[in-house]
Amino acid sequence: MKGSVKVGIVGLGMGRIHLQALKRMEGVEVSALCDVNEELLKKVGEEAGVQKLFTDFEQFISDDMDAAFICTPHFLHYEQVIAALRSGKHVFCEKPLAVTVKEADEMAKVARELGKKLAVGFQRRTNPKDRLVKQLIQELGEISRGLYEMLSLRTQAYYDSGAWRGTWWGEGGGVLINQAVHDLDIYQWWMGMPKLVFGMAETFAHEIETEDLASAIFVYENGAQVLFQASLVNHPGMSRFEVSGEMGCLIYDGNIRLAKIDGALFDFIRTCPEAWGKPPEVTWQDVQAPQEEWGHAALVKDFIDSIVEDREPLVSGEEGIKSVELVNAIIMSTILREPVELPLERASYEALMEDLRAGRRSLPRRASQP
Numbered sequence: 001m002k003g004s005v006k007v008g009i010v011g012l013g014m015g016r017i018h019l020q021a022l023k024r025m026e027g028v029e030v031s032a033l034c035d036v037n038e039e040l041l042k043k044v045g046e047e048a049g050v051q052k053l054f055t056d057f058e059q060f061i062s063d064d065m066d067a068a069f070i071c072t073p074h075f076l077h078y079e080q081v082i083a084a085l086r087s088g089k090h091v092f093c094e095k096p097l098a099v100t101v102k103e104a105d106e107m108a109k110v111a112r113e114l115g116k117k118l119a120v121g122f123q124r125r126t127n128p129k130d131r132l133v134k135q136l137i138q139e140l141g142e143i144s145r146g147l148y149e150m151l152s153l154r155t156q157a158y159y160d161s162g163a164w165r166g167t168w169w170g171e172g173g174g175v176l177i178n179q180a181v182h183d184l185d186i187y188q189w190w191m192g193m194p195k196l197v198f199g200m201a202e203t204f205a206h207e208i209e210t211e212d213l214a215s216a217i218f219v220y221e222n223g224a225q226v227l228f229q230a231s232l233v234n235h236p237g238m239s240r241f242e243v244s245g246e247m248g249c250l251i252y253d254g255n256i257r258l259a260k261i262d263g264a265l266f267d268f269i270r271t272c273p274e275a276w277g278k279p280p281e282v283t284w285q286d287v288q289a290p291q292e293e294w295g296h297a298a299l300v301k302d303f304i305d306s307i308v309e310d311r312e313p314l315v316s317g318e319e320g321i322k323s324v325e326l327v328n329a330i331i332m333s334t335i336l337r338e339p340v341e342l343p344l345e346r347a348s349y350e351a352l353m354e355d356l357r358a359g360r361r362s363l364p365r366r367a368s369q370p
């Protein structure tokens, strides 16, 4: 593509962060902004010197631009992304790609059919540590087990700050689809998709419809088991990933530690003649990732470059489907009280979401909650 890339942004919460990054980028012109909050729209427009301001999405998306950033609440992603693609725009969609996996499938399909870029806002994909972990997992041989914890905190005031938050109609879930969707994306990028999901999601401490605490067991084709847990009722916050395989194990809690086994562990288990024989030597090492700028701005730049260079963005629509599928699977397994197989039965989850929105079904709540 020649000349500067003309960009519009809808939703000026997260969209404002992207605006700042785009304004600093060469070869990009932010030509239009859209938000239903007129006061905010005027203020951000004036600050950024953007002339075309819209409160109506249809008018905004009909305007002349190469790419649209969709940064609105979750329930709007599906219709706004499809409308933007159909009006000829490349699209950067904030995470999650959609609320249901059926919607996400369609969004990725429409982008492919129209030959437009569709990128999803998972900035951790630009983090050198996260990229290194993906590489190191390849050194562990066949995987046997793992653990992933995403433990954080949000107050009731956070949920009260927007009518869409904490609701099935608006957010389409709680901690899983909003915060832990980053973790589920990076996790599946490292480890691939499981074949079976046992899920347990509940509303523990907030006055909301959706989950603030969730656990899952992911089971893989070879039998490997991974425990996943996400919480917004934890203080202090913690994040930890562990994975073990035939050739070693890795611990990632901000720092990366790798244990390499001198030999093949599963062979040793099978062939050692003694009940308590001497297992292979283990060598631990701290592994350092390169120091690089990463985050929202790096991901936004990748999206712009993907348009200019006509290549895949770092996180494509197809990639965005997978974290939505894991979220949906944990919710579905909770409600059905049984494990669910992947690929998830799309139509069943649509029906389940209808029931959740209508209040015909609900998640378990902490027993002592008022």
Ligand SMILES: NC(=O)c1ccc[n+]([C@@H]2O[C@H](COP(=O)([O-])OP(=O)(O)OC[C@H]3O[C@@H](n4cnc5c(N)ncnc54)[C@H](O)[C@@H]3O)[C@@H](O)[C@H]2O)c1
Pocket (backbone or CB within 6 Å): 010, 011, 012, 013, 014, 015, 034, 035, 036, 037, 040, 055, 057, 071, 072, 073, 074, 076, 094, 095, 096, 121, 122, 123, 162, 178
């Ligand atoms: N990648 C990240 O780290 C990250 C961080 C925060 C939020 N997000 C994502 O960004 C999106 C927005 O979240 P947020 O926290 O900014 O929400 P927010 O509620 O703070 O902002 C949303 C904005 O969209 C506007 N809006 C609502 N309906 C609209 C419509 N029909 N047309 C035009 N504008 C409309 C609202 O007025 C508001 O200004 C969500 O998908 C969220 O998950 C991503």
